[in-house]
Every structure is written in C-alpha cells, then in structure tokens.
Amino acid sequence: MVRLSALVLAAVMLLTGLSRASTPASAQGVNLVVVAHPDVTIHQLTRDTTRAIFAMRQRTWPDGQAVRVFVLNNNHPIHARFAKEQLAVYPHQLQLAWDRMVFSGTGQAPNRVRDQEEMRKRIANTPGAIGYLRREYLDDRVQVISME
Amino acid sequence: MIVSKSFRWSDPRSITAMAAALSLVLSSQARSDEGVLDTLQVHGFLSQALVITDENNFFGPSSENEGSFKFTEIGANASLRPHEDVLLAAQVLSRRAGGDGSDARPALDYGVIDYQILSNQQRTFGIQLGRFKNPFGFYNQTRDVAFTRPSILLPQSIYFDRTRSLGLSADGASVYAEERFNSGIVRFKGGLGTPTTRDLATQLFPPDLDTQVGGETSSIAQLIYEHNNGRLTAAISAADVNLDINLGPSDGELNFQPWILSLQYDMGNWALTGEYAIRNLSLSGSGAIRGSDITGESWYIQYSRRFYDNWQWLIRYDSLVSDISDRSGSEYEMQGLGPAHSRFAEDITMGLQWNLNPRVLLAAEYHHIDGTGWLPLQDNPDPSETERRWNMLLFQLSLRF
Numbered sequence: 001m002v003r004l005s006a007l008v009l010a011a012v013m014l015l016t017g018l019s020r021a022s023t024p025a026s027a028q029g030v031n032l033v034v035v036a037h038p039d040v041t042i043h044q045l046t047r048d049t050t051r052a053i054f055a056m057r058q059r060t061w062p063d064g065q066a067v068r069v070f071v072l073n074n075n076h077p078i079h080a081r082f083a084k085e086q087l088a089v090y091p092h093q094l095q096l097a098w099d100r101m102v103f104s105g106t107g108q109a110p111n112r113v114r115d116q117e118e119m120r121k122r123i124a125n126t127p128g129a130i131g132y133l134r135r136e137y138l139d140d141r142v143q144v145i146s147m148e
Numbered sequence: 149m150i151v152s153k154s155f156r157w158s159d160p161r162s163i164t165a166m167a168a169a170l171s172l173v174l175s176s177q178a179r180s181d182e183g184v185l186d187t188l189q190v191h192g193f194l195s196q197a198l199v200i201t202d203e204n205n206f207f208g209p210s211s212e213n214e215g216s217f218k219f220t221e222i223g224a225n226a227s228l229r230p231h232e233d234v235l236l237a238a239q240v241l242s243r244r245a246g247g248d249g250s251d252a253r254p255a256l257d258y259g260v261i262d263y264q265i266l267s268n269q270q271r272t273f274g275i276q277l278g279r280f281k282n283p284f285g286f287y288n289q290t291r292d293v294a295f296t297r298p299s300i301l302l303p304q305s306i307y308f309d310r311t312r313s314l315g316l317s318a319d320g321a322s323v324y325a326e327e328r329f330n331s332g333i334v335r336f337k338g339g340l341g342t343p344t345t346r347d348l349a350t351q352l353f354p355p356d357l358d359t360q361v362g363g364e365t366s367s368i369a370q371l372i373y374e375h376n377n378g379r380l381t382a383a384i385s386a387a388d389v390n391l392d393i394n395l396g397p398s399d400g401e402l403n404f405q406p407w408i409l410s411l412q413y414d415m416g417n418w419a420l421t422g423e424y425a426i427r428n429l430s431l432s433g434s435g436a437i438r439g440s441d442i443t444g445e446s447w448y449i450q451y452s453r454r455f456y457d458n459w460q461w462l463i464r465y466d467s468l469v470s471d472i473s474d475r476s477g478s479e480y481e482m483q484g485l486g487p488a489h490s491r492f493a494e495d496i497t498m499g500l501q502w503n504l505n506p507r508v509l510l511a512a513e514y515h516h517i518d519g520t521g522w523l524p525l526q527d528n529p530d531p532s533e534t535e536r537r538w539n540m541l542l543f544q545l546s547l548r549f
Contacts, residue, residue, distance in 0.1 A: 066232035
C-alpha cells in the first residue's frame with residue numbers, strides 16, 4: 001500500500017507539472033486544403049468523416065466510391081500541420097491508428113508520397129484519391145474538398 | 149461445430165483455405181478493370197528482446213548468465229481490396245516466448261474477408277469472416293506488434309501469456325459498426341467463433357500431463373466510446389469462451405468469462421491509461437479433472453509521456469489477484485497446492501521507447517515485481533522454487549516494413 005500511494009503521488013505531481021498541454025490550433029489552417037481526384041462527386045465532407053477517412057476507418061466516399069488516401073511522411077512539417085490543425089490529432093496518434101488496423105486485419109495503411117509535387121500528381125492520376133496540399137500547389141488537375 | 153486447429157504449413161485444411169482465398173482474389177481481380185493489384189499492401193515486423201531477471205525465469209533462462217534472448221516476434225501480412233467494399237487480409241506470425249525453437253513455427257494469426265456493407269458520413273457497418281482478431285481491451289488485437297505497445301511487455305495482469313491463445317483470435321464471423329455523434333464516436337465489435345487453442349494445453353496445465361484442449365463455440369464483444377476526437381476513450385469488453393478438455397480417460401469443460409473496463413485520457417503528448425478486468429474461470433469434469441470456480445481480478449494504471457517528438461517514457465502500476473476469495477493466496481498454500489505468492493502479482497514498471505526512425509524502435513524497461521501470479525509455468529516448472537520478490541530488465545529492438 002505504501003508503494004501504491006507513493007506511485008499515485010508521483011503521478012499527481014507529474015500531471016500538475018505538465019498541465020501546459022498544447023491544444024491544436026485552428027485559425028492558421030486556412031492555406032492547407034483537402035484535395036481530391038477531379039472526378040470525385042463529393043465536394044464537401046464533415047470533419048468527422050474526414051478524420052475517419054484519414055484514420056483509414058472509412059474506406060469509401062459517402063457516395064460509395066473507393067477512397068485512396070495519400071499522406072506525406074510523418075516527419076514532414078505539412079503532414080504534422082495537417083494532422084494537428086485539420087484533424088486535431090498528432091502524427092503519432094494517426095500512425096498508431098494505422099498500425100492497429102494494418103496489424104489486426106481491419107484495414108490498410110495510407111499511401112505515402114515524398115512531397116507535395118508527388119501528392120498533386122498521384123491525386124490527379126488516382127480515381128477516388130484524397131490528400132492535402134498548400135494552396136500554392138493547387139491547379140485544375142485536382143479539386144478542393146471543403147470541410148464543414 | 150467447427151474444429152479449431154492452429155495453422156501449419158503442412159496442414160491440408162489451412163492450405164485449402166488459403167488456396168480458396170487466393171483463387172477468390174485472382175478471379176475478382178480478373179473481373180476488375182481498376183488495377184486491384186494497386187491496392188495490394190504488404191507489411192511486416194520483427195522484434196528481438198533481451199530479458200534479464202535476478203530471480204525466476206521469464207521467457208527463457210532469464211536469471212542465468214547474461215539473460216534470455218528467447219523472446220522473438222516476427223510477422224508479415226498482406227491485404228488487398230478486390231472491390232470497394234471488400235478487404236482481404238491475412239497475417240502469419242512466428243512468436244517465440246521462452247520455448248525451444250519449435251514454438252516459433254509460423255501460424256496464421258488472422259485471415260479474413262471483410263465486407264463493409266454500409267459506409268456514409270454518419271455510420272459504418274461491416275462483417276468479417278474467417279479467423280479474426282479478438283477485440284479485447286485496448287491492446288489485444290495487436291498485442292504481438294511492438295510498435296503498437298506502449299511498453300515491451302503489456303500489463304501482464306490482463307495481457308498475460310498463460311491464456312494468450314484463448315483471447316488471441318477465433319475462427320468464425322464478426323461484425324463491426326461505427327456511429328458518429330456530435331460529441332464523439334461509438335464503435336461496436338462482436339464475434340462468434342471457435343477460439344484458437346494453440347499451445348494452450350501447455351500454458352494452462354503442467355506440461356508433463358498430456359492434456360488435450362479443443363475450442364467450442366465462443367463469443368466476444370466490445371463497445372467503445374471516443375469522446376472529443378479521442379481525447380477520452382472508454383471501452384467495455386466481454387467474452388464467453390468455452391473449451392473441451394481431455395486428460396486421458398477424463399473429460400471436462402472449461403468456461404472463461406472475462407470483462408474488461410478500459411479508460412484512456414489522451415492529450416497527445418501525454419496519456420493516462422487504466423484498465424480493470426474481472427475473470428471467471430470455471431472447470432467441471434470427471435475423474436482426474438478437478439472441478440473449480442475461480443474469479444480473478446486485474447487492474448493497472450499507466451502514465452505515458454512523449455518528449456523530443458520520438459521519445460516516450462512511462463510508469464505503470466499493475467496488479468493481479470488470481471482468486472478474489474483468497475487474495476493473499478494463503479488458503480491455496482494451506483491446501484498444499486503451491487506457494488501463496490503464485491496467486492498474485494504487483495508490478496511497478498518504468499519504460500523508455502525511442503523511435504529512431506519510423507521503421508526502428510528501441511525500448512528498455514524495468515519491472516519490480518512482488519508475486520509470481522503471471523509467471524509462465526513453462527519457464528518455471530516447479531512453483532515451489534520461485535521467489536516472491538524479483539526484478540526484471542528488458543531491452544528490445546523492433547523493425548518494420
């Protein structure tokens with residue numbers, strides 16, 4: 001019992017000492033947008049559906065078309081910003097969600113791209129594709145999906 | 149009734165099943181014009197640990213010389229989407245945990261056809277047929293994959309090795325559903341099937357008894373609520389597992405009913421996790437099989453903290469009581485069944501993980517343990533020779549692709 005109370009005390013001290021937890025910001029996210037293949041007929045997604053799609057739990061667009069998810073590497077600053085600002089999760093939380101699907105037979109991992117040039121190219125060429133880009137990288141080969 | 153059997157390369161039934169799945173893939177691929185092979189994914193992992201103990205043995209002769217290297221996990225899986233609503237996925241696992249080389253023979257960990265019947269902005273509903281992973285507590289479905297564990301060893305009070313194959317996977321059917329609300333997401337998973345019983349006889353009973361164990365129809369269910377985008381997760385899991393036991397001329401039935409309540413508060417860079425489990429294990433039978441009805445209790449609380457992006461440390465208190473009507477084990481000892489300390493375990497764990505890069509994970513941890521409640525029988529055949537208080541140090545290298 002002494003060991004237990006010492007442990008609880010230590011945990012409480014840690015919690016109070018570390019309460020300056022960061023909250024993912026939302027306002028600066030405006031120049032990062034969700035993009036899709038031009039033939040995708042859905043033009044708007046709810047935030048929850050967007051999260052479910054990027055977490056790989058939802059495999060189709062709301063109209064039934066297969067969705068193909070593209071992401072940058074975990075340590076890419078744009079990926080970290082997209083995860084935190086648009087999905088309100090940390091990259092390591094997304095990675096854990098993917099690993100839990102991939103290694104339990106309940107889903108697949110997203111497709112990785114090296115940079116935003118490749119992201120744009122793969123999304124333009126893959127039916128049902130979804131990803132994200134900075135506004136500077138937009139052109140008419142991809143469509144912007146608005147998030148409510 | 150389906151008779152469960154562990155997968156072997158030479159097992160004709162497993163090969164037939166694999167061939168059937170493969171031909172299904174190939175035929176649907178021929179019909180599809182959208183490049184089904186584009187959706188093929190192959191992933192794998194490999195973990196090697198070093199286990200050092202001062203007393204008692206855990207996963208091999210860990211208390212001798214420089215410790216035990218007999219804890220190795222290797223897995224590979226493939227998945228494919230032949231149709232937008234269908235996922236085919238299978239994983240082969242080779243795991244050695246203290247045994248000689250033969251327990252590392254590869255086994256089919258899961259192999260499913262997953263049909264997602266419904267998927268829209270509000271909800272998802274699907275069904276899995278085949279060998280599916282049991283949804284149990286936060287970690288069971290991927291318990292052998294180091295990258296999904298917060299520490300080298302999962303809290304042993306709940307995820308102990310002795311009954312791991314019971315909870316691991318089942319042959320049958322399962323359904324899953326997800327419903328999205330403003331405040332959060334509710335998810336349900338439920339399955340009906342025959343539990344895999346690989347190596348169970350030697351995990352549950354002393355290895356020198358020639359016990360045969362067979363799975364009977366069993367069920368499992370899990371309900372999860374994720375509040376505020378996973379900030380708070382609460383889950384309840386329950387199972388009803390049935391087994392046939394044969395010991396020479398004696399027959400028996402074993403019924404295992406665990407419940408787990410899971411809670412996690414996750415701030416992203418730190419998380420507080422706790423699980424509480426209550427397990428009823430009843431055995432009835434004739435002859436040499438002694439009837440019993442025991443309820444055990446487990447719980448742990450864990451604080452994990454990330455730092456420098458790729459590092460994490462954790463501290464955990466974990467407690468197991470094998471029989472709540474004899475918490476100290478003294479009655480057990482008085483009846484001459486074994487030492488009192490083999491009926492409980494209190495484990496204080498401190499761990500460190502470093503993701504050197506996305507494909508390499510290094511981990512180290514220290515356990516200070518009072519009791520041998522979850523110590524594997526295989527590594528310690530004579531419980532009277534175990535020590536009550538012991539310490540354990542583990543190091544692990546994990547790779548994945």
